[in-house]
Every structure is written in structure tokens, then in C-alpha cells.
Amino acid sequence: MKHFSTSGATLHYDDLGPESGLPVVLVHGHPFNHTLWAPQAKALAAAGHRAITPDLRGYGDSTVTPGKVLLSGFAEDLAALLDHLGLERAVIGGVSMGGQIAMEFQRRYAHRVLALILADTSPVAESEEGKAFRNSLADRLLSEGMAGYAAEVIDKMLAAYNVTALPDAADHVLTMMRTTDPEGAAAALRGRAERPDYRETLAAVTAPTLILVGADDVYTPVPDAESIRRLIPHATLAVIDGAGHLPGVEQPERFNAALLPFLAATVPAW
Template identity: 30%
Template structure:
């Protein structure tokens, strides 16, 4: 299988040589310098596109939905608050929304901290991601928001605080605007969508995106992609690499790849930047200052690529645009503040939820 890697959400500076001839994935320089004291894991067992059989820290449940005439299953975790939390049971529910290249299980440390602080925690895998169905839909943030409301209805949750990471931040903004009565507070952790990618990235057909995703099968390319998200790689982040690579080994990978291409179109064609001033709820922005992630960055010209994903600037602009928003800037942190600066992130979020 090809080792060529063209990513739909890329970060860092272009280093084609790191991935072989013709590669265009952006890889940060620090990723290549991480000392390797142990051999990198090698995965040989395929994984189904719904992560069948992959262990979960909490029981996985499913909600059956009908989207555009197709019956689908939405996976989710419903984590009860710790009964002996020092803060007591808050009576509040926190909804965690994952990014495009992640699943709900990637929220595990944050979910554990929130539950320990007395919050009920609901963690869905959106349709098209993680353990949920991978239908060939016309994806939209409105659709995913409606699905999420249906999940809250199923769980009898009237109102939730929302934390969105990466593309989950775009969904969080849309959820808060479409369903303000269901949204308490909103936390955006290095959200993409703080710029309109259509201005600097060319539009592409779904067929082109699908073909490029089908080529994303090289383990080292996938590992380099996730390394580029962070300032310092830790073996704990390897879970994302394992899931992404093992899915490529399975017979249903083309269906996964098509869902990925279609959700790329959603993020590209449905910007939320202009909607930020319309938010009318408490908002916390947590921005890792070393992040350079952007939808479709590898498809942009070198000149435009250099302009994309400037999170120090984007975070400040977003904070100025959102009425009353609070901005926390984390130095020497990349795209995963909830993992790279876990204790600080959890402290800021818990304080925000208490205020």
C-alpha cells in the first residue's frame, strides 16, 4: 500500500522528505527530533471502521437514529459523577465533542477529571466518526447538532455545558447557536474554524478527497501526522495512531475514507467564523500557542499555507469577536491542550464551569 500521505487537517511546516517522494503532509520540525528510546509500535491486526472490539474505559452505548432516510447508530459514553467527589455532585452535565481526526475516547483524561469533580459527562462519537455508523450522507453541523440533541433527549438531559476540541469546536458553536436553550457554557479548545478556509484553500471534489484518503495507509505517515499536532510527543498519544492505521488494514476502509472525505467538505464549506459574534453565552477559549492546524492546509499554495493556522492571532481575534469571551493562552502547547497541558486545562475548565 502507498505511503503517500495527504492530510485534510494539517499542521506545522511542510517537510515532504520525511514522508517520501511526492508527500505533502505538513510535519513539524520537532516531531523528527523526538528521541526514540523504545522501538515504535507496529500494528498488524485490522480494526473495523466502528472500532469493533477495541477496549473502552467506559461502557459504550448506542442510540439509533434516522439520518436522511438511513438508519444509523450513534455511539456514546454516559459517565456518572463520582459519588464521593470533594466538590459534591454538581447536578450539571458536560458534553464533550471530539475533533475530525479523533473520537470520543480521546477525551478520556478530561472525562475522568470532570466526573471526579462531580459532573455527569456525555461523550458521543458523531455519526461518521469513532464507533458510530459511517454512512455516505451530506454531512452538516446542523445535522450533527440535531443528533446530539436527540442524544440529550434520550438521556433526559435538559441542558449541558459543551466542550469542543478542533472540529468539535465548530460543532460546539453551531450547537450553541441552533440550540441555545440546551447549552449552558461553551469551551473551545484549539477549535478549527477560526478562519474561513475557502479564502486560502481551493475547493476540491469529494471524489478527489476520497482518492487521497484511500492513499493514507502508511503507518509512519500517520504517526508523523499526529506527532505534528504536539510540541513534545508522548507514547500516551499513540492511541490515535493505532486506531487510524489499523482501520486502514480492514476491508471496510473505503467506507471510512468516504465518510472522512464528506466530513472534510462539511468543515470546509460550512464556516462558523462569521457566527462568533452571535454567541450569547459564557465562552472560554483555550488556545495552544504552537498550534498551526488548518482544514485542507496541504492543498493550499505555499504562500497561502504560511498564512493558515496562526492560532495566537486567531485566538485573540475570536476572543474579541465573541461577546464577553475569556481567553487562556498556553505557551509551548500545540493542538491538544487537553493532553499536552492536562492539569492546567482541567483547572481552567473546572473553574470556568464553577463560575
């Protein structure tokens, strides 16, 4: 992995494919790391694109910032990563919390977005109940660690049937969750609880946009993706069969079969 420093943290990232290729930044969700995107990074590089997959602040090998990290802070880190790489613009994508970070990046740096990829995510601000839950979960992770939480949510992160049908995928997801630093996870949870509503931001998007969702996602189900599609009329929506909240892990070939043609069709002049 490569690394750079910004705002008091050292952030790690992978950078695969030719430097001259279309830059595609893919942002993982909570509580994962850049390896979540390994199947996509490999496919993108093979297609001649440049796949950039960071470990967010507090996750993977990147520095933990205790307390609270707002989604705006994560978006600023992405902008700093682009600056570090000498990139004025890039395709920006993310899954779940990573999708919300992509929306925050769009809100702040729309001029830097070549195209937008939103997977299994929601643009709606957190409810009061949701805020209480995320802050309570942050407290729990700090006191108990990640193992119990990981065991409880694995059959929601993946479609329940894939926990046994896809043991390698389940092991990968569980390992990422269990090895995430609780302090980093808690800081992100507290920041995410304060996220703004992104529906107005999405309604103003002019960049090409791809929306993806697992057909059996219980966290952000297909109707949520369809609502994003209504906000961005020119967007493309792909429903990934045989997948839950992490279709890029559960069904990488189907996910990539939507991603690669989208990039070829909508950003052909790079």
C-alpha cells in the first residue's frame, strides 16, 4: 500500500492500473477497509482504468482519529488524496457509508466528479432514533470491541443465504469487521449520525451516475435505490441479484458487469 499525510493523519491507499487510466476512487463502508473493493479494483485495472481504493481515516491501516469524524472530514480526505495524486477530477464511488461520503464529496466538490457511483446507500439525514442508535453503538464498540457486533450483523451485511453459500466472502467481511479499530469505528458512527440530507445535492447532479443495489439488501433495500434514481433522472440503476448490502463482494462478476460498461459508455473521452 501507499500512503500520504493530511490533517494530522496518515492515510493508506491502493493504486492499481495505469496512471494514465480513468481514475476511479472507490470508498468502503463501515466497518471495512479498502480490500472490500478488491474484485472491482482488479477488474478496473484489467480494463485499463486506474483503481484507487483508500482506507478511510480510522479504518484499515490509516490513522485513527478519536472522538468524532464527520462525513465532511472523510470527503476532505478524499480531496486531499486527489491532490496528492495530482488528479483534478475522478470518478467517485462508494458503498453504504462510503456512498454517503461520495454524496458529501459531490456536495462539496462537484467540479471534481467525473461520474458518481452509489451502491447500497441512502441520502436521507439520520433520524433522532438513528442518532441515538449510532451513538449507543459507538459506546458499545468502545467497551466491548468489534467481535460481537460483527457476529450480529453478518447476515445483514451479506444476504443471509450467502453467509453459508459464500464462505470465503463471509470470512472476508467478518475479518474486516473484527479487525477494525473500535475507536475509529466509533468516531465514524458519531459523525455519520450528524450527516445532512443529501437529496437536494443529488437532485442537482449533472455527472453520469450509476446506482447499484443488492436485490436482497435489508439495510438500504431496492426501493431506496429507486428513490435515488428518481432524484437523478439521468442515472442508471442496476439491481444485483443474489446479493445483500455488499453486492461487490457477494456477486463481483454481476457488479462489475454493470460498472465497467457504465464507465465505457459515460466517460469515454478520458
